[in-house]
Amino acid sequence: MRLTLHAVPEVPLEAEAICPDMLMGLSADKAAELPVFHGNEKARLGDFFSVQGEARDGTVTVEGDLSKVKLIGNGMSTGRLRIEGDVGAHLGAEMRGGEIVVTGNAGDWVGREMSGGRITIRGDAGHMVGCAVRGVPVGMLGGEIIVHGNAGNEVGHGMRRGLIAIGGDSGDFTGVSMKAGTVVVMGRLGMRPGAGMVRGTLISTQPAELLPTFNYDTTYRPPIIRTILIYLRKLGFTVEDLYLNGPYQRWSGDSIELNKGEILLYAGTRQ
Amino acid sequence: MSEAKTIHNAVCTFCGCVCDDIELVVAPEGKSITRAGNACELGRAWFLEHRIEDYPVALVDGKEAGLEEAVDAAARILVEARFPAVYGLSDTTCEAQKEAVAIADFVNGNIDTTTSVCHGPSGMAFQGTGESTASLGEIKNRADFILYWGGNPVEAHPRHFERYSAKAKAAYLPGGRADRTIAMVDVRKTRSASEADIFLQVRPGSDFEVLWALRALVRGKYVDDSIEARTGISLETLQDLVERMKNCQFGVIFFGMGLSMTRGRHFNVSALLALATDLNAFTHFVANPVRGHGNVTGADNVVSWQTGYPFGVNFNRGYPRFNPGEFTTVDVLARGDADALLVIASDPAANFPRRAIEHLKTIPVITLDPKPTRTSQLARVAFTVAAYGINVPGTVYRMDNVALPLRPAFDSPYPCDEEILRAIKERVCELKGIGRREVA
Numbered sequence: 001m002r003l004t005l006h007a008v009p010e011v012p013l014e015a016e017a018i019c020p021d022m023l024m025g026l027s028a029d030k031a032a033e034l035p036v037f038h039g040n041e042k043a044r045l046g047d048f049f050s051v052q053g054e055a056r057d058g059t060v061t062v063e064g065d066l067s068k069v070k071l072i073g074n075g076m077s078t079g080r081l082r083i084e085g086d087v088g089a090h091l092g093a094e095m096r097g098g099e100i101v102v103t104g105n106a107g108d109w110v111g112r113e114m115s116g117g118r119i120t121i122r123g124d125a126g127h128m129v130g131c132a133v134r135g136v137p138v139g140m141l142g143g144e145i146i147v148h149g150n151a152g153n154e155v156g157h158g159m160r161r162g163l164i165a166i167g168g169d170s171g172d173f174t175g176v177s178m179k180a181g182t183v184v185v186m187g188r189l190g191m192r193p194g195a196g197m198v199r200g201t202l203i204s205t206q207p208a209e210l211l212p213t214f215n216y217d218t219t220y221r222p223p224i225i226r227t228i229l230i231y232l233r234k235l236g237f238t239v240e241d242l243y244l245n246g247p248y249q250r251w252s253g254d255s256i257e258l259n260k261g262e263i264l265l266y267a268g269t270r271q
Numbered sequence: 272m273s274e275a276k277t278i279h280n281a282v283c284t285f286c287g288c289v290c291d292d293i294e295l296v297v298a299p300e301g302k303s304i305t306r307a308g309n310a311c312e313l314g315r316a317w318f319l320e321h322r323i324e325d326y327p328v329a330l331v332d333g334k335e336a337g338l339e340e341a342v343d344a345a346a347r348i349l350v351e352a353r354f355p356a357v358y359g360l361s362d363t364t365c366e367a368q369k370e371a372v373a374i375a376d377f378v379n380g381n382i383d384t385t386t387s388v389c390h391g392p393s394g395m396a397f398q399g400t401g402e403s404t405a406s407l408g409e410i411k412n413r414a415d416f417i418l419y420w421g422g423n424p425v426e427a428h429p430r431h432f433e434r435y436s437a438k439a440k441a442a443y444l445p446g447g448r449a450d451r452t453i454a455m456v457d458v459r460k461t462r463s464a465s466e467a468d469i470f471l472q473v474r475p476g477s478d479f480e481v482l483w484a485l486r487a488l489v490r491g492k493y494v495d496d497s498i499e500a501r502t503g504i505s506l507e508t509l510q511d512l513v514e515r516m517k518n519c520q521f522g523v524i525f526f527g528m529g530l531s532m533t534r535g536r537h538f539n540v541s542a543l544l545a546l547a548t549d550l551n552a553f554t555h556f557v558a559n560p561v562r563g564h565g566n567v568t569g570a571d572n573v574v575s576w577q578t579g580y581p582f583g584v585n586f587n588r589g590y591p592r593f594n595p596g597e598f599t600t601v602d603v604l605a606r607g608d609a610d611a612l613l614v615i616a617s618d619p620a621a622n623f624p625r626r627a628i629e630h631l632k633t634i635p636v637i638t639l640d641p642k643p644t645r646t647s648q649l650a651r652v653a654f655t656v657a658a659y660g661i662n663v664p665g666t667v668y669r670m671d672n673v674a675l676p677l678r679p680a681f682d683s684p685y686p687c688d689e690e691i692l693r694a695i696k697e698r699v700c701e702l703k704g705i706g707r708r709e710v711a
Contacts, residue, residue, distance in 0.1 A: 011354035012608050014588070039353030039610070040379030040587045068608075089597060108596060127596065134595060135398045173538060192479060195538065212480060212498040213487045255492040256483065 001055035005064025011039035020079025127152030197261035214253035284565030284660035285317035287670035311429035346698035352611035355380035359617030361567035364665025370692035384570040396540035416519035421529020482542035562670035569668035657683030
C-alpha cells in the first residue's frame with residue numbers, strides 16, 4: 001500500500017491509522033475512511049493522503065512532508081512501514097514489533113515506550129528518543145532504534161532493555177536514569193551522560209566529560225563492543241576498524257544510584 | 272467620595288510573595304492610590320503607578336467595539352480554530368483562570384500558563400521526583416538553615432528576607448537573622464549574595480554537577496575531585512556545606528529561575544528536590560520554588576485541579592493530555608501548530624523567541640490586559656480589563672500554595688477578566704450548541 005500526502009495539514013495531524021496493524025487487509029477505499037485527528041477536528045485519512053494498492057503482506061509506504069503528522073506506527077506490532085520524507089513526533093510510540101524506516105528526519109519522542117521491533121531513521125531524530133512520557137519512570141522496554149544522524153536530548157531516558165544507536169552526536173543527558181539496555185553513540189555525547197543510571201551500558205567512540213559521580217575502573221578491549229559495532233555496520237553504519245578492535249575506558253556509575261551502570265569510551269589512537 | 276479611604280491588610284499581587292499586610296490610602300477622587308504602607312519598592316510602584324486611563328473597553332481589528340460584539344468575535348475565532356491555544360493566566364485571579372480552563376475544554380484547545388517559561392521545569396521535577404515542602408509560615412518560624420539557589424531575593428522579592436526567611440524574627444528563632452545560617456549559590460555575586468554567611472559562586476552551567484556532588488556526599492558516595500575544575504567549588508567546600516545541612520534543625524532550599532531556566536532545566540530542579548529528600552535521612556529539610564508573578568502558583572493549582580496537570584495541557588482529543596515540549600505555548604507557536612491564541616494578562620509578543628512571535632503575527636490573537644501591550648497591538652480582539660488586586664477581588668495563591676483573598680482598593684470602569692472570559696465561554700457554548708445544563 002502506498003500513501004501519498006496530497007494536502008499538507010495546517011495544524012498537527014494525529015494519525016495512528018498509519019500503521020500496518022490497522023491497514024493490513026483493507027482495500028484502498030476502506031483505508032481512506034480511517035479516522036485521523038486534524039487538531040481538534042475528526043477527519044478521514046483520505047482527506048490528507050491518496051491511498052493506492054493494498055497492504056497484503058503488511059508493507060506500507062508513506063511519502064510527503066509528514067513533519068506535522070504525529071503518532072505514525074503507534075502501537076505497531078507487525079509489518080513494514082517505510083516513510084519517504086520527514087516525520088513528526090511520537091513515531092512508533094508503544095511499538096511492539098515490525099519495522100519502520102524513515103528516509104528523512106524524525107521529530108521528538110521516536111519509539112516512546114517501545115517494547116519491540118526496529119525503527120531506523122536515516123536523518124536526524126529529535127529529543128527523547130526511546131524514552132517515556134513525563135511522569136513515567138521507565139522508558140524503552142525492548143527493540144532497536146537506529147538513528148544515522150544526530151539525536152537530541154534525553155536519548156534512552158529511563159530505558160530498561162533494548163538497543164539505541166546514534167550515528168552522529170547525541171544531546172544532553174544521554175541515557176539519563178537508565179535501568180538497563182545499551183546506547184551506542186558514534187559521535188559525541190552531550191553534557192551529563194548517564195546521570196542517575198542504575199545499570200546499562202553507554203558506549204561512545206569520542207571523549208566525553210563525565211559527572212563527578214562516575215569513577216574510572218580500567219581500560220580494556222571488551223569483545224561485546226566488537227559484536228555490537230559489527231552488527232551496526234551490517235545495518236548501514238560507517239564504523240572504522242580502529243573502533244572495533246581498540247581499547248575502551250570503563251567508567252562505572254552513577255554512584256548516587258547502584259553504581260552498576262557503565263560508560264565505555266574509546267581510548268585508542270585516532271587514525 | 273470626598274474623603275481619602277484606607278484599606279487595611281491589602282494584598283500586593285506584584286510578585287509571588289503576595290504580601291498581605293499593605294496599608295493602602297486611596298485618593299479622594301477614588302481613582303488612584305496615594306500611599307502603600309509596608310510595601311517594598313516594587314509593590315509601591317505597582318500600587319502608586321496604577322491609573323484608570325482612557326482606553327476603549329474593546330478593540331476588534333483595531334477599531335473600537337462594544338463588549339458584546341468583541342465577545343462574539345473572540346468566541347467565533349476560538350470555535351473556528353482547529354488548534355486554539357490559551358496562554359498567560361499568571362496575573363489574574365483563580366476565578367478567571369477557572370473560566371479560561373473551561374474555554375480551552377469547550378473549544379478542544381490547548382491551555383498553558385507562563386509557568387512553562389519560568390518554573391515549568393520545576394513542575395516536571397515535582398512530578399518526576401516529588402517535593403518535600405513547607406509553607407512560608409513554617410519556614411519563618413523554624414528554618415535555621417536557609418539556602419538560596421539561582422535567585423536574587425533582595426532585588427526580585429525584596430520582602431522575602433524580612434517576612435518569610437533570613438531576617439524574620441519568629442517564635443522559635445527570636446534572634447531572627449542571628450539565629451539562622453544563610454547560604455547562597457549563584458553564578459555571580461548579587462546583592463543577595465553579599466547578605467549571606469556562605470556564598471558559593473559556581474561556574475555558569477554547572478549547577479547540576481554541584482547538586483549531584485552534594486547528593487553523593489550526603490549519601491556517602493564517591494565524588495571525583497575533578498569537581499573543582501568543572502564547577503569552581505572544591506570538594507572540601509562542598510563537604511563543609513553538607514555537614515552544615517545535615518546538622519541543622521530545619522533546613523530549606525529556595526530555588527529560582529537561575530536553576531530552572533539554565534541548561535539541564537528539569538534535571539537541575541530534580542537534583543535539588545532529590546537533595547532535599549536525601550537530607551531528610553538526617554534532619555528536616557524542605558525545598559520551595561521562589562515564584563515570580565503574583566498568581567502564577569494559582570495558575571498551577573487551578574489548571575491542576577481542573578485538568579490533572581499544571582501546564583502544557585491539550586484537549587484536542589476531548590480529554591486532557593500533558594506534554595511539556597509538545598503542548599507548551601512557545602513550542603506550539605514556534606512549530607506553527609496553533610491557529611488561534613487567547614492571551615490573558617501576558618505579553619508573549621514582547622518576550623517569546625523570534626520564531627514563535629513570527630507565527631503569532633500570522634494567526635488571530637485575542638488579548639485581555641489592563642494596559643496596551645505588544646501582543647494587544649497585534650491582536651484581532653483586544654479587551655481592556657480591570658487590574659486584579661487593585662480593582663478586582665478574588666483569590667490568589669502565594670508561592671507556597673497558600674490561598675489569599677484579595678482586598679481591592681477602588682472600582683474600575685472596565686470589566687474584570689472573569690466576566691469577559693465567562694461571556695466568551697457562554698458564547699462559545701451557544702455557537703457549539705452545548706446545552707446550558709452541561710455548562711459547569
